[in-house]
Amino acid sequence: MKNFLTYYLFLVLCIPFVGSAQGYSMPMGQRYEKVRFQLVNNLIIIPVSVNGTELSFILDSGVSSPILFNLSDQDSVQINNVSEIRIKGLGQGEPIDALSSNGNVFELKSVVNRSQPLYVVMDRGLNFSPSLGIPIHGIIGYDLFKDFIVDINYVKKIIKFHDPRFYRHRKGRQEESLALTVFKKKAYINGTVYLNERGQVPVKLLLDTGSSDAIWLFEDEDLGIPDKNYDDFLGIGLSGQVFGKRTMVNRLSIGGFILKDAKAAFPSKESFNNIKNLGDRNGSIGGEMLKRFNIVFDYPNNKIVLRKNKNFNTPFQYNMSGIDLQHNGVRYISESIADSRGVVQKEGKSFGDVQILFENRTRISLVPEIIVSGIRAGSPADEAGLKAGDIILSVNGKSIHRYKLQEVMQMLNEKDGKKIKVRIARRQNNLLFSFVLKHMFK
Template sequence: MIKVFIVMFAYFPCFNDAVAQKFEFPGKRKKEIVPFKMAKNLMIIKLMVNGKGPFNFVLDTGVGLMLISDPSLIDSVAIKTLRSINITGFGDGDPLSAYVTPSIDVGFGTTTAKGLSAAILRKDIFELSNYVGMPVHGLIGYEFFNSFVVKINFTLNTLTIYRPETAYIARKGYRIPLMIEDRKPYLISNIQLDSGEKIAAKLILDTGAGHPLSLETNGGVPFEVPKINIAGNLGIGLSGPISGYISRVKSLTFGKYTLTDVITAFPDYDDVASKVYSVSRNGNMGIMVLRKFNVIFNYNESALYIKPGVTLNEPFEHDMSGMELTSAGENFERLIVTRVEPGSSADEIGLRNNDEILAINFKPVTEMTASEIDNLFRSKSDRSFILDVLPQGSKNIRNRERVILTLKRRI
């Protein structure tokens, strides 16, 4: 699956007239533990909107203003006082038509936020529900992280939220300074490029980006893409598709820890870097780095605390099948091939766009999550799977074909 770099979330523009409101605990309550779900490297939490729901939202530090990507919520939760706007963002395309509302009520666990501003897309261009195989209605970032001290346990998939005034102290955690600019967190990280050059990079810390690292610009010019790379589609931005390359850098420092052979996206300069106006930066660090740790965000202290998790020493791997897959059907129970990378393992066995995968190693895909399938196809080079495939255009299950897909590491 090529499209694992969900860089579009990090770059949603913030509206200057939006006034940030905060979530409040009821009574004297000081903390709460709430589960979240990981779906293809996206953190999904449940929110109530105007007293209705729950609805699934991506928890995304790269979003400066709450974004509702599913326009059907306008009627479902009776959102009023809408103003039409045109917004621009990353990608190769025209500005996007959307609404902005100055006042919705949002609930998370026992906490509530009154009168949040939000942007609402007129059309769900991201199609996150199909990407992760479950309903997704939007994204929330700054309003959430600015309301709490947020402890994320990626081992247990739990969020512990604290009142910011409790002065929570992270024990045995390494402190990394953050810069909160344009309602998003930034840090400085030392990176050694494939050429051997070392740079101190300013990166947005982006829980909504499905990649480990993305490098956009080096002093106003594009980064040199390493010779070993994969050209492809890196995701969808507010203004359309984002093209670029996927490769590796030699090392990345995160606090006192050095990670090696880090999978890195190199987006097309015109699609991304040329459209960053408000904050000077080199790129972003995504959730595949964060997931190697248990982390605590404290926006009030402009700090991040990290503690190594069980996957710290596991290598970074990219998809080895060469397929982009999307979930389809009323309950997202179907798995459709939407793109095949030329020369990849999927291409070599003849898989094509609109083929439908029915089973993997004789297990129906209806019994598997999108994340499970994604993890299988990035698990180990030379690992083989038996796929039951319904060729494009065929509706008769008797026409299924059985093929053997052998994974191949390409970067």
């Protein structure tokens, strides 16, 4: 398993912003800017400087205006022209407190906006860093897409922001240009879903790079939930947790591209209580589907170019263990080593970065603590006896502190029928659990 999905980030603002952004631009004569990104859990993570402070943002085509959160680990972030507001979005909770701010300077290398509106969420519970394993401070979307031709290469992990005045598309193999509808700062594409019971259904889908799922569909008289499904936690929205049915559809066609046995979810209707008008939209298409293409988003000309890449036939990833994980601070471990002296300080950003080396050949390290954040009822892990709050120590004999969070998730969901042994800490006791991975739709 090369990727595993823990949270599906689907954030939608439902209130207008007073005032408008000046817009993004590059130095005169510059044709494009190239930016490298991290692909974590099917999400695009880019570095953005906000009023001189560098932060990490999810590039989210499903969000209207930038949102900041999780700023506790920053010494100082200047936010200009602030007023208090309430905002709402997906989830079963109430609207949340936030700040509205205007006149901020956003910089992405040479791409600059000197009058960027933004929201700041004050609720510390809205924090995606623990579930993704790296610091995340916000999301940004429409304001970047509207000012450039945005060329995303999911394989090379490079984005090119092209000045529309100079951009000339070079047509490549295995690509198709399709119509794009941009309405109320969001982009939509048409497709067809093939369900087992009801045949083919035309759908209008939100293009959402800020969702790490494959497809979300809204149940109605035409789009019925397939018989093979199970209850699942789908993620976190601005207004709380999102639950629904996890399932699979026979095919999804977009233009001439056909994806078979496509992973899908039907979020519960309660999750959309704060979204008053979905219009003629039937769902959304997220990162696990979009990463199968290299994509040119052309908002100015209302089109999108999809180029099939090497991820196109990659199997869709399911949570076969039933375990969700997240970081939960740090913990100490001791290890025997061949030779050691002194104190070592690791470089780079991490959740735990100190090692103390003793001459008696024991190393004490401060490492990330990874815990079980949720267990799906009836899953192999649930039946084996694992519980939310358990601290993961090892998977199949491998000490997990040596691996990134998403790598641990891969170990726990490698392939159907694989036996998994998980050693955990629970109330000062070390326990070993065994279970066999089960693909729910095979």
